[in-house]
Amino acid sequence: MRKPNFELLKDALKNIEIELPDEIEDVGDDDSEKPRRKFSGEVFDAVELDWFVGKTFKLTGVGSEQVANTESCRDDDVATCFSFILDGKCYTAMENPEDGYRSSMRELVVTKGASISNRFKGVKVVGQRRSEDQYQKHSVIELVDAVTDKVVIEFGTANTDEYYPYFVSGFHPENMVLNETLEAAQARIQQEQMELESAVLDLTRDEELAAGWGEW
Known part of the structure; x- marks a missing residue:
C-alpha cells in the first residue's frame, strides 16, 4: 500500500482559506425567545360560576385548546382552555396548572374567536x-341536557378542600338528546311514564284522604 505524502498534504492545507462569520449566533439554552402559543380568542368579562345555576341555555358548540403556561420554565407545561357556546355567546374556562400535581380553574370569561371544534x-x-x-367539596358547574337529564358540559375545580384539587373541563356528547339511541329514548320515555303514573296515584290518594278527613 502506498504511503501518503504528508509534505504535499501540508502544502495543500496552507492554501485553504476558512471564512468565519463576523457574528456568531448564540444558540444557548435560553428559552425566553422561543415562540409560545397564546389563546386563540379575545378575552372579555369574567363570570361567576353561580350565575349559571338554575338558568336554561341553548348549547351549540364546544372546543378545547392547549396554551403554553407562560409562568412555567418547561415547554411541555400547558394549560387547557375549554370553550362552549351558550345562546350564541362563547364562554371559556381557563386552567391554572399550578405545580403539575395540582390544578384549578383560573377564571371563567366571556371570549370571542375561541377554537370551537364541535358545532x-x-x-x-x-x-x-x-x-x-361531607368528604368532597367542589366548585363545579354542570350543564345538564333538559331532556335526558344527563351531564353534557362540566367545568370548574373539583376537590377544592383536598390536597390535590384538579381542573374540570368535560364534554359528554353521548348524553345529548341529539345522540340518544332509539333504545335509550324508549327506555327514558318508559321511565318518565312510570314516574308520571306514580305521581298521579300519589296525588289521587292525597285527594281521597283529604276528602275523607273532611267528611269525618
Whole structure:
C-alpha cells in the first residue's frame, strides 16, 4: 500500500482559506425567545360560576385548546382552555396548572374567536352545581341536557378542600338528546311514564284522604 505524502498534504492545507462569520449566533439554552402559543380568542368579562345555576341555555358548540403556561420554565407545561357556546355567546374556562400535581380553574370569561371544534344543532341545557358531601367539596358547574337529564358540559375545580384539587373541563356528547339511541329514548320515555303514573296515584290518594278527613 502506498504511503501518503504528508509534505504535499501540508502544502495543500496552507492554501485553504476558512471564512468565519463576523457574528456568531448564540444558540444557548435560553428559552425566553422561543415562540409560545397564546389563546386563540379575545378575552372579555369574567363570570361567576353561580350565575349559571338554575338558568336554561341553548348549547351549540364546544372546543378545547392547549396554551403554553407562560409562568412555567418547561415547554411541555400547558394549560387547557375549554370553550362552549351558550345562546350564541362563547364562554371559556381557563386552567391554572399550578405545580403539575395540582390544578384549578383560573377564571371563567366571556371570549370571542375561541377554537370551537364541535358545532351542532342546539340542545337545551340547564345549569346546576355538582353535588357534594361531607368528604368532597367542589366548585363545579354542570350543564345538564333538559331532556335526558344527563351531564353534557362540566367545568370548574373539583376537590377544592383536598390536597390535590384538579381542573374540570368535560364534554359528554353521548348524553345529548341529539345522540340518544332509539333504545335509550324508549327506555327514558318508559321511565318518565312510570314516574308520571306514580305521581298521579300519589296525588289521587292525597285527594281521597283529604276528602275523607273532611267528611269525618
